[in-house]
Amino acid sequence: MPKPAASRFLLVHALLVPGALALAAALARQSGIDRSVADFFFDAARGGFPAHDWTWLELIGHRIAKSAAWAVWLAVLAAAVASLRVDRLAAYRGVLWTTVVAMAAGPLIVVGLKNINAHPCPWDLKQYGGFADDAAAWFVPAAQAGRCFPSGHAAGGFSLLALYFAGYAANDRRLMHAGLAIGLAAGFIFSAVRIAQGAHFVSHNLWSAAVVWFAAALVFAPLVMAQERAR
Numbered sequence: 001m002p003k004p005a006a007s008r009f010l011l012v013h014a015l016l017v018p019g020a021l022a023l024a025a026a027l028a029r030q031s032g033i034d035r036s037v038a039d040f041f042f043d044a045a046r047g048g049f050p051a052h053d054w055t056w057l058e059l060i061g062h063r064i065a066k067s068a069a070w071a072v073w074l075a076v077l078a079a080a081v082a083s084l085r086v087d088r089l090a091a092y093r094g095v096l097w098t099t100v101v102a103m104a105a106g107p108l109i110v111v112g113l114k115n116i117n118a119h120p121c122p123w124d125l126k127q128y129g130g131f132a133d134d135a136a137a138w139f140v141p142a143a144q145a146g147r148c149f150p151s152g153h154a155a156g157g158f159s160l161l162a163l164y165f166a167g168y169a170a171n172d173r174r175l176m177h178a179g180l181a182i183g184l185a186a187g188f189i190f191s192a193v194r195i196a197q198g199a200h201f202v203s204h205n206l207w208s209a210a211v212v213w214f215a216a217a218l219v220f221a222p223l224v225m226a227q228e229r230a231r
Contacts, residue, residue, distance in 0.1 A: 005228050006221075006224060006225040006228040006229075009168075009217075009221065009224050009225075010217070010221060013165075013213070013216075013217035013220075014214060014217040014218060014221065017213055017217075018210040018211075018213050018214035018217070019210075021206055021207075021209045021210035021213065022206075022207065022210045024206050025202075025203040025204075025206035025207045025210065026203070028201070028202045028203040028206060029201070029203040033202055033203075034201035034202050034203050035127075035201075037195060037201070037202050038122045038128065038195070038198065038201060041195065041196050041197075041198065042122075042128050042129075042198065047129040048123070048128070048129050048198070049122070049123060049128070049196070049197055049198030051196040051197045051198070052123065052197045052198050052199075054197075057193060057196070057197065058197070061189075061190075061193035062153065062193060062194070062197075065153075065156075065157070065186075065189070065190055065193070066153065066156055069156040069157060069159060069160065069186065070156075072103075072160060073100070073103045073104065073159070076096060076099050076100055076103065077100050079092075079096050080093070080096035080097045080099075080100050083096050083097075092170065094169075094223055095166050095169045095170050095223070096166075098165075098166070098169065098219060098220055098223050099162050099163065099165070099166045101219050102159075102162035102165060102166075102215065102216040102219040102220060103159045103160070103162040103216075104159075105215040105216065105218075105219050106155055106158065106159055106162075106208075106211055106212030106213075106214075106215035106216060107152065107155040107156055107159050107212070109211055109215055110150050110151070110152055110155040110208055110211055110212070111152060111155075113149070113150060113211070114145070114146075114147045114148065114149060114150065114152060115142065115145050115147060116138060116139050116140065116145060117136070117137065117138045117139075117140065117145065117146060117149055118135040118136065118137040118138075118140045118144050118145065118146050119135065119136055119146045119148055119149035119204075120132040120133075120134065120135060120146045120148055121146065121148035121198070121199050121200065122198045122199070122200065122201055123197075123198035123199065124146070124148070128198060132146075148199070148200065148204065149200075149204050149207070150204050150205070150207040150208040150211060151190075151191065151194060151199075151200040151204040151205045151207075151208045152208075153190045153191075153193070153194050153199070153200075154187055154190050154191040154194065154200070154204070154205040154208040154209065155208040155211065155212050156186075156190060157183070157186035157187035157188070157189065157190030157191070158183055158184075158186070158187035158190075158208055158209050158212040158213070159183075159212055160179065160182050160183040160186050160187070161179065161180065161183030161184070161187070161212060161213060161216055162179070162183070162216045162219075162220075163175060163178065163179025163182060163183060164176050164179035164180040164183055165179070165216050165217070165219075165220040166179060166220075167179050168220070168224065169220055169223050169224055169227065187205070187208070187209055187212075188205075190205075191205035191208075
């Protein structure tokens with residue numbers, strides 16, 4: 001039976017936080033925030049999203065940013081592999097390998113979800129110069145998938161939240177705070193870029209945050225619970 005600290009970890013990190021993010025995402029869609037924000041970046045006179053054509057934003061905010069997230073994951077993977085031989089890293093082996101899995105799990109789930117629902121990107125909607133009507137169907141054939149919801153780019157940024165969980169598991173408060181700050185900053189910056197480009201609504205990115213946080217919590221839960229049992 002989980003100890004109180006482990007139960008509290010699951011309650012807060014696997015239920016309350018992702019639940020709050022999911023609620024915020026639902027409110028963004030139902031309240032009209034999604035469309036209001038998209039309208040702000042849409043230029044009706046040009047029939048599109050101007051930021052979509054900003055080469056520098058695509059290069060820095062999308063491609064380089066995505067590469068930076070990959071670089072962090074590869075660095076953690078390298079440290080995990082090194083922990084098999086480097087004595088100084090051996091004590092962190094479990095945390096490092098769990099972080100590797102946690103950083104990958106959320107984005108992979110998001111990619112899977114993108115391929116089974118019909119939610120369109122803003123730039124695909126007729127309202128924003130596209131060709132599609134709004135849709136929210138799930139478990140559609142591949143040819144009907146919108147491949148837009150949730151946001152994959154945001155998931156890449158939010159994947160750095162795994163560093164927060166690494167700090168939690170390692171009982172390192174500085175890493176916890178740094179991981180939380182870096183993960184949230186990267187996730188919201190990545191989100192802002194794609195929202196401005198017309199690739200995603202606000203709710204798409206909030207759902208990505210919810211999925212990534214939930215996945216990281218579940219991946220780290222066995223390690224956290226094992227540590228609690230050992231105390």
